[in-house]
Amino acid sequence: MLDIHKIRAEFPILSQKVNGKPLVYFDNGATSQKPQVVIDAISKYYQEINANIHRGVHTLSQLATDAYEISRVKIQHHINAKHLHEVLFTSGTTHGINLVANGFAAILKPGDEVLVSALEHHSNIVPWQMLCEKTGAILKVIPMNQDGELIISAYESLLSEKTKIVTVNHISNALGTINPIKYMIEKAHAVGAAVLIDGAQAVPHLKPDVLDLDCDFYAFSGHKMCGPTGTGILYGKESWLNKLPPYQGGGEMIKEVTFEKTTYADLPHKFEAGTPNIAGGIVLGTAVDYMNSVGFENIQQQEKELLAHATKQLLEIEGLKIYGTGKEKASVISFNIDGIHPYDIGSIIDKLGIAVRTGHHCTQPIMNYFEIPGTIRASFSFYNTKEEIDLMVEAVKKAKTMLS
Structure with a gap:
């Protein structure tokens, strides 16, 4: 109690x-409110170790890098990801979804199908519409009923070998409906489709176990679970993250750059271009600790x-x-x-x-x-x-x- x-x-x-x-x-x-321990952790970062990460040999940079990567480990354990490099820092759920949708532009061809549900937030509809317009793929919608539940028999009928990705929220932000995502993932995998779960509304209420769910991608925001705004996580299976091209180009995400050719860094840095929200990433780990302590x-x-x-x-x-x-x-x-x-x-x-x-x-x-x-x-x-x-x-x- x-x-x-x-x-x-x-x-x-x-x-x-x-x-x-x-x-x-x-x-x-x-958005959730923030406990004092989270507020204090933000101040502590800027007062004591403010420095850019992964780039410096000086002490503050190493301290900031260590704190940032320790936060990644905390989140890996929290969601039960198999590999640390499957945990990508983002600015929030919207960023994570767009990263995956952008990557699928290199995979989809005309006539392929993307399934979204009638319960989705706009951020899990619009990126897929944009993707379909770009690739010639077809967007199909899993219908809902008067109780605000997805009609699973209709979902099963929509699935086919043309289905390349299913993207559905874990919990509806508007209605609170908890979707049967484990069953939906199993059915999607049976036809060879990938699955992205929008977990923005789920992570304040439960601990997602991505290995048990067997989802291919799971995106969520930090600010809804007592963490700072402008923070989020995209979990992706290693095999899928290796298939997708980078979402953005810039510093951090490269191995070598010449004017003739650029080679990309290994996971997770391939998808983490530029200076991130360092304080936010570190303090997201603090928020995860706090939620688990409750x-x-x-x-x-x-x-x-x-x-x-x-x-x-x-x-x-x-x-x-x-x-x-x-x-x-x-x-x-x-x-x-x-x-x-x-x-x-x-x-x-x-x-x-x-x-x-x-x-x-x-x-x-x-x-x-x-x-x-x-x-x-x-x-x-x-x-x-x-x-x-x-x-x-x-x-x-x-x-x-x-x-x-």
Whole structure:
């Protein structure tokens, strides 16, 4: 069991007031808050070892390089990657997805097929559309149902020898649906297709085991799991990373450069051109340590209880509808109230200190499917409480009364 008061004391921002009210932060799906240990680690880097990495013989450069590469080892162990060089530092999930999509431009030919799901964030749709336009490949969509779950029988029917890559999120950012990715990976591999998993919304809630999943690529961001913004990881199987060409050219990613020919560095540096977000990469390791110290079993239990409590309380409000009612869900609730625009609800409850997200959540195809302009999304983290949920519910009731 978590000592929730101790946990909350570790997050400085949670003690502040917004519009004169105690902050209730339910926008964790957009970004999580940061514990003091992460904030301190950022300052420590710049105060004590700020230097460029991999390039210097001087002491500070070696200290920075060691800290950066130790962070890579931490992340390798966290996701259970077989090889250290399968762990690439990126600026976030979007960067990782674009890196893979760009690489597949050298692999796909006209008539090949790319499968995405109806539940995807725009960042896992647009790069594949761009890829298909460039290569003549065909984008196909795995449909969803009214519960916000993927229709797996339709997915199985879409798979064929033409399918070259399947790209799907682990957890939907808009609805909270947890997709059956292990089964989907197995089915894709049976037809020879690669699989990329967008894990941005999964890593705050669970530890992905990439060896057990057998995915070919797994991308995620650091800022949603208590780490700094501008950080992320792309895991890729060694065999696939060796097949793909570099995403960017520049320093760090080369072995030798002449005006006649350039040879590329070995993995992982082949995909890490230029000076990276050194502080961010190091502190992402700090955030991973922190999340593991809290314990993912504890995190899941706390968030399961929050989800159940919020669902029950919100459904008691007349005219309120929840979107995303699948059997397997993370701690995300998207909802609307009949006749009221989600933006109006969000604006009013912000005045009462409640931070939620309103809009389409970069998932316009989902909103189009439900024929709505957007939703109010409350996304919970392990540092949230049932008392905060009660405050949100009362704020929503008040907003409804004002707007009705």
